[in-house]
Amino acid sequence: MAIEWVCGSLKKRKVWSDGLFTLTIDCPGVSPFEPGQFLQVGLQLPEKHLHRPYSVASPHGDELDFFIVRVQNGELTPRLWDLEVGQSIDVCKKATGSFTLSHTPVAKNLWLLATGTGLAPYIAMLRDPKIWESYQQIILVHGVRFLSDLAYTEELEAHQESYGGRLIWVPVVSRALAVHGFQGRITQAIQCGKLEELAGVPLCPESSAVMMCGNPQMLDEVEEILNIRGMRKHKRNEPGHYVVERYW
Numbered sequence: 001m002a003i004e005w006v007c008g009s010l011k012k013r014k015v016w017s018d019g020l021f022t023l024t025i026d027c028p029g030v031s032p033f034e035p036g037q038f039l040q041v042g043l044q045l046p047e048k049h050l051h052r053p054y055s056v057a058s059p060h061g062d063e064l065d066f067f068i069v070r071v072q073n074g075e076l077t078p079r080l081w082d083l084e085v086g087q088s089i090d091v092c093k094k095a096t097g098s099f100t101l102s103h104t105p106v107a108k109n110l111w112l113l114a115t116g117t118g119l120a121p122y123i124a125m126l127r128d129p130k131i132w133e134s135y136q137q138i139i140l141v142h143g144v145r146f147l148s149d150l151a152y153t154e155e156l157e158a159h160q161e162s163y164g165g166r167l168i169w170v171p172v173v174s175r176a177l178a179v180h181g182f183q184g185r186i187t188q189a190i191q192c193g194k195l196e197e198l199a200g201v202p203l204c205p206e207s208s209a210v211m212m213c214g215n216p217q218m219l220d221e222v223e224e225i226l227n228i229r230g231m232r233k234h235k236r237n238e239p240g241h242y243v244v245e246r247y248w
């Protein structure tokens with residue numbers, strides 16, 4: 001079925017570090033969606049329409065945010081990186097995807113695990129009241145290579161202040177010393193017990209729901225660890241403990 005496009009324009013371009021950026025696109029006309037869903041974003045080239053799926057990093061509205069990394073030799077992202085405010089950019093009208101709170105198990109605590117731009121769906125969720133109404137503690141774990149890749153820090157700190165400690169934010173930095181958080185990879189932080197120590201709550205089937213998004217290697221390894229702990233992928237007909245969004 002042909003994709004229906006909304007012709008948007010670039011309203012704002014925020015650069016977090018070289019190649020890591022958020023585009024705010026003015027695109028009224030996108031149908032309502034749930035935080036965590038994704039939209040196709042693209043450009044009309046002379047020879048074809050070039051588009052890719054992106055998790056929306058904001059709740060539904062006339063302006064939508066997308067948190068993107070420029071992929072070396074990627075087809076679309078270097079073009080998105082070069083866009084200037086005011087230029088046209090297409091966004092599809094209807095969002096898809098089930099990486100949302102309504103497809104996530106009910107539990108006392110919600111663990112949000114992300115590498116890189118896998119943070120995007122959580123930024124949208126944290127801006128919406130539903131997550132705060134549904135879970136007691138939210139533990140956001142963001143794995144990056146360098147400290148400069150830790151985007152949205154001010155916004156996350158503001159959530160921590162507003163919600164009186166219900167958001168525990170653990171930066172995990174693999175190639176630099178993490179002042180707050182863990183130095184290494186998310187999988188190492190889980191396996192050595194440090195992540196639970198920093199979170200102050202256990203990662204266990206009794207009290208945890210887990211969402212994970214980003215790099216496929218992290219997803220595979222964390223799935224293995226969770227399975228060993230007796231946690232299972234959540235399915236509609238077979239309730240479990242975790243849900244996964246793969247970017248590639």
Ligand SMILES: Cc1cc2nc3c(=O)[nH]c(=O)nc-3n(C[C@H](O)[C@H](O)[C@H](O)COP(=O)(O)OP(=O)(O)OC[C@H]3O[C@@H](n4cnc5c(N)ncnc54)[C@H](O)[C@@H]3O)c2cc1C
Nearest residue numbers: 052053054055067068069071074075076077117120247248
């Ligand atoms: C459901 C879904 C949601 C997504 N949401 C986002 C998002 O919010 N932000 C985002 O930046 N990307 C996201 N992606 C990835 C995005 O669709 C593109 O694959 C990516 O932007 C690369 O496009 P490209 O044309 O530049 O590269 P291509 O020429 O298509 O090359 C693809 C290759 O780029 C690499 N790659 C893809 N995505 C990433 C990434 N995020 N980080 C590092 N390497 C990557 C992989 O090696 C992949 O095989 C999402 C993908 C899916 C399936």
